[in-house]
Amino acid sequence: MGKATREAYGNALVAVGAANENIVVLDADLSKSTKTDNFKKAYPDRFFNVGIAEQNLISVGAGLAAAGKIPFVSSFSMFATGRAFEQVRNAVCYPKLNVKICATHAGITVGEDGATHQSLEDIACMRAIPNLKVVVPADEAETTAVIKWAADYEGPVYVRLGRAGVDDVTPEGYEFTPGKAVELVGGNDVTIIACGALVGPAVQAAKLLAEQNVKARVLNMASIKPIDADAIVKAAKETGAIVTAEEHNIYGGLGAAVAEVVTEFAPVPVIRIGTKDTFGESGTPKELMAKYGLTAEDIVNAAKTAIERK
Amino acid sequence: MTTLTAEQKSLVQEKATAIRVSILKAVTAAKSGHPGGSLSIADLMALLYYVEMNVDPKNPKDGNRDRFVLSKGHAAPALYATLAEKGFFDKGELENLRKIDCMLQGHPDMKHTPGVDMSTGSLGQGISAACGMALAGRIDKKDYRVFAVLGDGELEEGQVWEAAMFAGFYKLNNLTAFIDFNGLQIDGDIREVMSPLPIAPKFEAFNWNVIEVNGHDLDELHNAIEAAKACTDKPTAIVMNTVKGKGVKEMEGQAGWHGKAPSAEEYEKFVAELLEV
Numbered sequence: 001m002g003k004a005t006r007e008a009y010g011n012a013l014v015a016v017g018a019a020n021e022n023i024v025v026l027d028a029d030l031s032k033s034t035k036t037d038n039f040k041k042a043y044p045d046r047f048f049n050v051g052i053a054e055q056n057l058i059s060v061g062a063g064l065a066a067a068g069k070i071p072f073v074s075s076f077s078m079f080a081t082g083r084a085f086e087q088v089r090n091a092v093c094y095p096k097l098n099v100k101i102c103a104t105h106a107g108i109t110v111g112e113d114g115a116t117h118q119s120l121e122d123i124a125c126m127r128a129i130p131n132l133k134v135v136v137p138a139d140e141a142e143t144t145a146v147i148k149w150a151a152d153y154e155g156p157v158y159v160r161l162g163r164a165g166v167d168d169v170t171p172e173g174y175e176f177t178p179g180k181a182v183e184l185v186g187g188n189d190v191t192i193i194a195c196g197a198l199v200g201p202a203v204q205a206a207k208l209l210a211e212q213n214v215k216a217r218v219l220n221m222a223s224i225k226p227i228d229a230d231a232i233v234k235a236a237k238e239t240g241a242i243v244t245a246e247e248h249n250i251y252g253g254l255g256a257a258v259a260e261v262v263t264e265f266a267p268v269p270v271i272r273i274g275t276k277d278t279f280g281e282s283g284t285p286k287e288l289m290a291k292y293g294l295t296a297e298d299i300v301n302a303a304k305t306a307i308e309r310k
Numbered sequence: 311m312t313t314l315t316a317e318q319k320s321l322v323q324e325k326a327t328a329i330r331v332s333i334l335k336a337v338t339a340a341k342s343g344h345p346g347g348s349l350s351i352a353d354l355m356a357l358l359y360y361v362e363m364n365v366d367p368k369n370p371k372d373g374n375r376d377r378f379v380l381s382k383g384h385a386a387p388a389l390y391a392t393l394a395e396k397g398f399f400d401k402g403e404l405e406n407l408r409k410i411d412c413m414l415q416g417h418p419d420m421k422h423t424p425g426v427d428m429s430t431g432s433l434g435q436g437i438s439a440a441c442g443m444a445l446a447g448r449i450d451k452k453d454y455r456v457f458a459v460l461g462d463g464e465l466e467e468g469q470v471w472e473a474a475m476f477a478g479f480y481k482l483n484n485l486t487a488f489i490d491f492n493g494l495q496i497d498g499d500i501r502e503v504m505s506p507l508p509i510a511p512k513f514e515a516f517n518w519n520v521i522e523v524n525g526h527d528l529d530e531l532h533n534a535i536e537a538a539k540a541c542t543d544k545p546t547a548i549v550m551n552t553v554k555g556k557g558v559k560e561m562e563g564q565a566g567w568h569g570k571a572p573s574a575e576e577y578e579k580f581v582a583e584l585l586e587v
Contacts (some may be wrong), residue, residue, distance in 0.1 A: 024449065026312070048445065056472035059435045063442020064418070066428055068373065069449065071442075087435055087469075093421045095429040 003167035004197075005161040008143035010035025010293055013072060014042045015103075015144075022272035023151060024064060026050055026073045028057045031115040032161075034074040034104045045227050056080040056296040058087035058101070065097035065247055068126050070151065073099060077106035077119040077160060081126055091144045092156050093131045095203060100150045102159040106136075107247030108275060109164040110293055118280040124252020126158045127225050133178055133222025135226040136160040136246075136254070138199035141170035142222055149176045161246075164285040169220065179226035187215035190303045191235035191242050192289035194222050198245035198273070198294060205299035216303055236266035245299050247289075250274040269309035271302040311540060314532040318361050322528055330557045330584050332391035332404055338407040338577040343416070346567040348554040351459055351490045353526050355392040358457060362535050367397040368552030371426045376454050377443045379428045381436025381491060382461035383417040384569070389426065390414050398425035413424060434467030441477050444485040444545075455484035455539070458487045461552035463495030471516070477545040485545040486538040487518075491523065492554035494565040513547040525550025537586035556570070557584055565572060 017023045017039055023201055024046045031037040031049065038045035050057045054075050061071040073080070080103040081088060089098045103122070110118045126134045135150075136158065137143040142160065150157045169184055185206040194202035199220045206216040217239055219231055235242060242262060244255035255272030255295070261271050275292050314322075329352045337343035358366065363376040387407065387459040394401040399413070413422050427443070430436040436542050440458035448453050464470060467515035477485055485542025489509055497503045508513075510520045519541045531550070537547035554568070555561025558580045572580060 050476055051471075051479075053472035053475070055431070055440045055469040056441070056476055057437030059473070060442040060445065060476065061468070062435075063379075063439035063444075064446045065442070065444045066439060067377070067446030067450075069446045087438075090429070090432045091435045091439055120320060288538070300432070 001165040004163055004165050005137055005139065005143045006035050006138035006163060008080055009102055009104065009147060009161050010038040011146035012144045013039045015045045016147055017043050017046065019106065020070065021150055022068070023070045023072060024048065026057055026061055028052055028054050028074055028075040028079065031201060047219045054084045055087050056119055057270065058084040059091045061099040062091035062097050065099045069157055071099050072102055074104065076104050076117060077122045079102035081122040083118060086123055086284040088130050096131045096155055098154055098156070100157045100159065102161060104161040105163045106160045106209055107162060107197060108280045108288045108294070109162050111164065111248060111285045111288060112282050116197050116278040117135040120249045120275050121252065122160060123224055123248050123254065124256070125226065127252065127257065131156055133157045135193040136224055137222050138196055138220050139166050139170050141168065141174060142176065145176040146176055148223065156230060162197050164197065165201070166197050169199050172200045174247055176222065178223045180223060181219040181221045181228040181231040182205040183217065184220055184254045185218035186218065187217040188239050190217060190307050192245060192299060192303060193219045193221050193232070193235070193238045193254065194245040195224065197247050199295040201294070202230055202245050202299055204296035205303065208300050209303055211307045214303065214307070221254060224257055227257050227261065229265065232258055232261045236262050237270045240310045241269045243273060243299055243302045243306050245273040247294055248274050249277055251277055269306045271306045273299055314529055319528055320355045322360050326353045327390065327584055328395055329356055329391040331581050333387040333395060334572060334577055334580055336387045336407040337571045338391060338574065339391060339405040342487045343387055343571055344384040344569050345387065345572065346494070346554040346561060346564065347461060347490065348385045349556045349558065349561065350389050350525070350554050351385055352489050352557065354389050354459065354488060354531060354550065357528055357531055359392050359396050361532065363457065364420070364454070367425065370398060370574050374452055374454055375438070376466040377427045377456045379436045379440040379443070379456065379458040380418055381440070381458050382429055382433065382464050383430035383436065385459070386416065386418050389418060393425040393534040402451060410545050433461070433464040433470035437470055440485060440487070441444065441473050441482060444477070444482040445480065447484050453456035454484070455492070456485045458485070460487055460489050462489060462491045462493065462506060463500055465489065465509065466504050474513060474516040474518065482539065482545045483541050483542050483543060484536065487545065487547050489547060489549045490552050493547055494554045494568065496565065496568050498565050509549050512586060514519045517544060519544040519546040520549065521546065522549045522551070526556060559583065
């Protein structure tokens with residue numbers, strides 16, 4: 001098991017902060033958890049705690065960006081995208097301000113804190129806002145690449161990060177490109193499209209399927225918006241069946257985004273792995289992934305069903 | 311601390327009347343909009359743009375300019391009328407307010423309107439953005455000032471107090487917030503709908519320098535702004551006692567004119583009244 005993407009974020013922030021003095025960081029009393037504390041220690045003059053006030057967090061970020069700074073604003077995903085949804089929409093995205101919303105503790109792998117802190121709707125909400133790029137990095141290396149890209153890109157970005165450790169899956173020398181999926185495993189029987197914490201299980205599922213002579217293609221779709229429609233259409237045409245996997249509600253997230261492309265351009269069976277329109281609960285990340293059907297075995301079963309539906 | 315000269319005062323009075331006429335013209339042409347709360351801040355807008363603020367219509371994005379955030383974004387006609395008067399764009403644009411394919415949106419849009427420093431309209435957010443701009447000025451060691459205008463009804467938004475706490479905590483002395491205390495919101499008297507009173511002690515409690523003025527008295531307004539500039543360790547809140555619809559007798563103190571446009575006949579009558587004074 002590799003590092004959590006929030007750990008990678010904390011380290012990557014310090015690196016981009018060293019390269020660009022215009023970068024400032026805001027947090028809402030969760031800097032030790034979001035790991036922006038690393039930046040605070042390295043650049044105390046460019047770190048500002050807003051306290052437990054997420055609406056102000058996002059809008060102060062908008063003001064900083066309007067005056068030429070590059071703010072990275074962090075909190076838990078639930079609060080940065082849920083409580084402050086309208087600030088993200090109206091203060092950041094409508095004027096297309098250069099704010100990087102890097103939210104941690106997304107998804108069910110938050111674990112023991114339970115349902116109130118497990119955001120399973122954020123991809124859906126953020127994806128619906130014009131001008132916003134939505135990115136879900138899979139592991140440490142990809143998070144590092146995404147933060148480096150976000151620091152250079154001019155415009156609003158939402159980066160979804162996790163609390164728990166995840167498998168390292170990103171190939172060496174990787175650079176993040178918005179709108180580009182990465183093929184991690186080749187195959188033509190079925191395609192598994194995953195993001196974030198589910199990319200590791202997707203790769204594992206491909207191995208299990210290979211043992212049963214099923215050749216699965218695995219795409220890491222870190223860029224939810226813009227989405228790599230070409231890779232999805234190609235996968236639909238070449239493999240004839242698709243399984244999506246994410247730690248998010250099956251409504252509105254990666255699975256929905258993939259299904260939108262597939263139904264419009266290349267209809268084939270799509271099965272979505274995600275939480276089934278339900279809230280989470282307390283438990284360890286591993287227990288929760290099992291209970292809510294987010295394991296490699298669940299992906300394997302969905303892949304077989306998808307192939308049967310061809 | 312300087313006092314307002316007779317020449318400055320005369321210029322601002324003339325501009326305030328021109329701004330009021332433009333507000334009515336724009337809202338009448340649009341057949342919708344918010345005249346009441348635009349007229350109540352017309353004196354302040356004229357004073358800010360003709361005396362107090364360092365802005366250049368020819369260089370609206372100058373990094374060292376003073377910033378203006380209309381947190382009560384529905385008073386957009388007042389901002390547009392002022393910017394047009396000042397020469398940020400052609401006055402003819404005012405008659406296209408709220409119309410399809412036109413620059414002047416129902417609420418301020420910083421991306422398409424020269425001189426608009428922040429997109430606003432959803433209440434409570436502009437003051438936070440103004441805090442961000444003031445913080446940026448401090449980080450960058452620039453001496454520009456940030457001015458924000460809030461409605462009194464807007465103070466009912468919880469985010470205003472998140473921002474007030476932030477500005478007080480970080481001692482953003484380059485930030486001045488004006489509260490347009492006209493006493494009326496859409497559903498009626500703010501004392502009856504959901505009273506945010508008392509206003510001044512609330513800002514004081516959040517560690518702001520607070521000054522109460524008659525929002526239509528240019529000397530009082532100017533002296534308060536001078537006092538804000540002189541304050542080195544706190545943001546300043548200037549609570550302006552104003553009259554909603556100020557300048558048009560029929561509109562004064564009427565909540566019904568919060569979001570209603572005059573008819574063509576009313577427009578003629580109101581403008582005649584403004585120009586008589």
